[in-house]
Amino acid sequence: MSDLSAVKAALKSQQIETPSWAYGNSGTRFKVFTQAGVPRDPYEKLDDAARVHAATGAAPVVALHIPWDRVDDYAALARYAEERGLRLGAINSNVFQDDDYKLGSVTNPDPRVRRKAVAHLLECVDIMDATGSRDLKLWFSDGTNYPGQDDVVARQDRLAEALAEVYGRLGEGQRMLLEYKLFEPAFYTTDVPDWGTAYAHCLRLGDKAQVVVDTGHHAPGTNIEFIVAFLLREQKLGGFDFNSRFYADDDLMVGAADPFQLFRIMHEVAKNGGLAPEAGVAFMLDQCHNIEAKIPAIIRSVMNVQEATAKALLIDAQALASAQRSGDVLEANAVLMDAFNTDVRPLLREVREELGIDPDPVAAHRASGWQERIAAERVGGTQAGWGA
């Protein structure tokens, strides 16, 4: 895409969805470190998300997590968002934090627990109806820790049954996004461990079921951009949970561990039509800012996605295709690297200026005094976190 105005237009139209839980406290099993000014409820999370959007102009959607974001009136929450220039995005279900789910939720050997889990998923669709959300995002921690603990195939049967019931409940324009994950918290088997499993279930369910790629959920050495390209070819890529990792599901800021990988992913997205709004690819963050300041970390993450996208858009597609056709390995690679090695920050500054916002989102946010204000005002109450 050599036309700079088209590149800019694409960048201006890209929307990053930030997760409500990234504004709250998080941590590892060893320790959750609290931070001053962390929101105490979904409304305060939206206040923070509005700052991210104000600073970047690119983050107008906020994903919710139920029950962490449970409120009495979801329509009111949606209006609160709208008043701040935001809209509510994916509803993320949670069937892993109840004692009943120790041995699984929808795949639990106990039918009572399965029914309870399905009821929660159905409730999430109710919430979607109220918030106007398009996407139900399903991640299951279900699995086993020890060989023999449960029957792998029986669990697939239970999973299929639960998914079918929830799928049947989806309304017009609603989608089910199925996420896969190699391991954690289950350590021996996970019931949806890889894209192939998620794909097979989605295929059987129908067009409204799509796969979500969380960039931290793969085995070492997995070529994520291959999966992205394959799913786009199959029209089964529902979206991303962006983050980055050095080892496991580290949930660091996207682009922080391997910016070249993020660029390669965005190249496959861009090349295969995934940036077009009608493709329906949701660009969501799913991160844990355990030790760094949360709002600035989210701003930085949005910027990292934008920079990778910009570089992907700058690839000389004709030169690339020509080198590929002629089998010129080095030239084809050089065309790609030429885009990656370009400093796109000036271009993104321009884009922001054209949008009427500060070209430097991090500095703008720092200057806004927001952090000092929330640290002073949000005193007392219970800070939001993974458990609340």
Add this chain to the structure above:
Amino acid sequence: MSDLSAVKAALKSQQIETPSWAYGNSGTRFKVFTQAGVPRDPYEKLDDAARVHAATGAAPVVALHIPWDRVDDYAALARYAEERGLRLGAINSNVFQDDDYKLGSVTNPDPRVRRKAVAHLLECVDIMDATGSRDLKLWFSDGTNYPGQDDVVARQDRLAEALAEVYGRLGEGQRMLLEYKLFEPAFYTTDVPDWGTAYAHCLRLGDKAQVVVDTGHHAPGTNIEFIVAFLLREQKLGGFDFNSRFYADDDLMVGAADPFQLFRIMHEVAKNGGLAPEAGVAFMLDQCHNIEAKIPAIIRSVMNVQEATAKALLIDAQALASAQRSGDVLEANAVLMDAFNTDVRPLLREVREELGIDPDPVAAHRASGWQERIAAERVGGTQAGWGA
């Protein structure tokens, strides 16, 4: 399966397919070490395979690799096998050892090379017609080494086109087995890198297309038995390429690196009907005996599969299901481990005695004098290897 006679019957009916190339020289990129007595042609490979079957009573099928096993008269080769109590098994294609395939075979950007590759695959089906082989086994080294080198999606299109053409050529009772591999020899993308990709293609092709699981072709941390169970549930498991690995595709003797994993795999096979002949699961070896004596290594490998199968058959299925249903994690695991910890070697000695063969295959082979004989007789000529 607590009925010992049923266990024995299952063990007696299990057939392991040994690969012709395992009798020849092999090695790493650093060095191929030659061994005395290695076969010079496919007939001598069958002579060696007959010794493995004589010693174990469980290895009556021999897979061929084209062009390494190219002969003028395949029907004559099949008769030669039959006279030795063997039959010819899967025909393995080779579209990776010609200079033309430097940038791929069926996915090569050059249509001339793709046609050449497809022609070879079609020739393999011709050979199947002559040998009476059921299975065409396809492994593609196709992929890229550098980001940008070629178009991931275009390569999938080319792959799908080639597979469809070859699939259309299959006769009654013939199957196409599609193998996947994480990496090597391609280092950036592989065109069939994981079971999901192989599955998606096989699904589109039809019932005669099945996935092959090579136990050495996964990313670290991949739960192979999950894949096995999943594919059996989907009726898409065509067979195994057994071997073992500590790091990458080490191609060591199956069961040598992680005997517990092999047991878990055979548990899923046995539990989900994969041992029944009508399931059509091919139990093939695909190994490289770089530094150890070849025939004894293959005998040991056959025994390792038998021991894992025996242990899997000894699992108390009722006790396991009961513990699983009640959510007793430790008891369910204990039922499984009880079978694994059992020494099944006496049982297998009995099975062999009932088959009328020596209970100790390794000792019997050593005592046979075969190794001394081939070392003395197979002098001159060119030893078989990966390149011949």
Add this chain to the structure above:
Amino acid sequence: MSDLSAVKAALKSQQIETPSWAYGNSGTRFKVFTQAGVPRDPYEKLDDAARVHAATGAAPVVALHIPWDRVDDYAALARYAEERGLRLGAINSNVFQDDDYKLGSVTNPDPRVRRKAVAHLLECVDIMDATGSRDLKLWFSDGTNYPGQDDVVARQDRLAEALAEVYGRLGEGQRMLLEYKLFEPAFYTTDVPDWGTAYAHCLRLGDKAQVVVDTGHHAPGTNIEFIVAFLLREQKLGGFDFNSRFYADDDLMVGAADPFQLFRIMHEVAKNGGLAPEAGVAFMLDQCHNIEAKIPAIIRSVMNVQEATAKALLIDAQALASAQRSGDVLEANAVLMDAFNTDVRPLLREVREELGIDPDPVAAHRASGWQERIAAERVGGTQAGWGA
């Protein structure tokens, strides 16, 4: 060691150290599932540990974790242990659960935090003086999450300084055991990430500093038994933190994920003198029983170590050495596998009977009614866990 009485004697003399924290609640970052009857204080943990020792006859030592096991009178706690046939083992420091340690403890850029951390480590030595413990076990969560976050070399300097101060405080007969870990909770760098780093520090410190091998703390593909053999050759193996893992630091029951690996580790230990009491190798468990019953899981873990040890002791050392000398790869491997494939459970039943305990520890514990008793009696209060 073909002499059966010597094998039995070795098995009878092996002592497994169980960790106080394994009796309490644990979990992942997603959820801690509570269990009925979990101890509320260090005394109740010792009561449970006494049951493990009663059932196995092999677990007379209990490691403490400070501050989780903080009491007013450590000498009284030691007497309490002694009255139950136990003694207190390694003192495990904790410099990762205070808000001050967000960016590190002994390697924190802030000297105030470093002093606080060192003070805690020195306090642990004070506790050792009171409990009569030999070993101070140091595991640091210190590291960084993002490239650039801190200076790798400066952190090593701070680490060296802290270790030297604590080392200087050790009394006669006391040791410092330094543990390494690839990652978690730090995701980019860890200050003691591998055995080489731990070894280098211990070498500089002196003979009282030894390396601890936690079997879950390595990169995929790491050959742990090589490290064990190397450290024994260097007289730098202080002990083990046993557990097992499929992916990361899963902290499952030792021997549950890869019993063959555990056997290979115990082979290196046995072959290289590590079972002799004077070698000073501590056989500790470090596990999290997130979903399974805790006491039976610990009993099973002790048994798994014993079974691996028994198999290692049954290796025909002469036959092995002979095959190795002659370069007979298959025979040497077969000698090893022969021991591994042996069912040693009858031998261990005999050993237990000779010790005057029930040959079936799991059944004996179940029959004891202890679980029902603690579930009934330990009501109210706060269950012990990682945070208490």
Add this chain to the structure above:
Amino acid sequence: MSDLSAVKAALKSQQIETPSWAYGNSGTRFKVFTQAGVPRDPYEKLDDAARVHAATGAAPVVALHIPWDRVDDYAALARYAEERGLRLGAINSNVFQDDDYKLGSVTNPDPRVRRKAVAHLLECVDIMDATGSRDLKLWFSDGTNYPGQDDVVARQDRLAEALAEVYGRLGEGQRMLLEYKLFEPAFYTTDVPDWGTAYAHCLRLGDKAQVVVDTGHHAPGTNIEFIVAFLLREQKLGGFDFNSRFYADDDLMVGAADPFQLFRIMHEVAKNGGLAPEAGVAFMLDQCHNIEAKIPAIIRSVMNVQEATAKALLIDAQALASAQRSGDVLEANAVLMDAFNTDVRPLLREVREELGIDPDPVAAHRASGWQERIAAERVGGTQAGWGA
């Protein structure tokens, strides 16, 4: 290092050592694809290396591999190099391609083979005397494929003995560089599998023994820059074998798989004094250009190292240290990323122009007609490769 003239001076003084074998054919165990114009002897390799240096101005040193580069008169070879503006670098030993080394070289159980291997290493020092090379680079393929195959500790003893003998033969100003590698071609144990093992041996040997870091020789998830920093702190970093990898030891062009990692490595080198000539860090390439044109690939690799170095030199050291001291995680990371995100290609064009060479090495080489010339002239004879 904010002073641009100092940055340029550092870039001008950096010397990359190219390996003679990268100019010859290479491949995987599956296939070696030949290329037109590949050298037939060491002299032609030097001719090609001279083109790389002419194009880059940064590659004046060429490493040799014995016996692949065996000539009658090494002094004459050295003069040949000198006449082309080159000098001969590290002498790489080869004790892995003789049938005698099937079970190891210096660690082989057979003392005859060990003596043969040591004799080769000593011969390499003789060659160093003739070529004026400073470094003897030792990589051992020694290891085992199967558990039990040999005695891990005995092999360390043999290794230590061999290293000591060779070390004792080193002359004034000569060094021994010991390389480690996780696996391949050995699959169960490798005798020098990690930096810790290499470090421990080097420490015992003395100051002339230094560790070499091959960037492709680690387990997944290993933080290589940590090792680099640690070895520099210990004054034990002898140099690099640069290449890049996605999975195993892929030997792709350095910087091609993870340019951010290469930048982080060069940051640790630069920050910790490793760029200073007196630090003695050798920046060697060790790559296999299996499918891409060799000379342009080596030129690109040299440029990739330069670009990573340039970015590392552009880091604002004061700002970084300040953010680190104050515990500002995001700011410290941002300082690092700011340098990484800078497009340093204009700076390197300037550097080249100041050196009087073409600012675009790839284009300059292409325009030189060298590839056409060698393709036309180097006809007949045997192309150089790993076996010649």
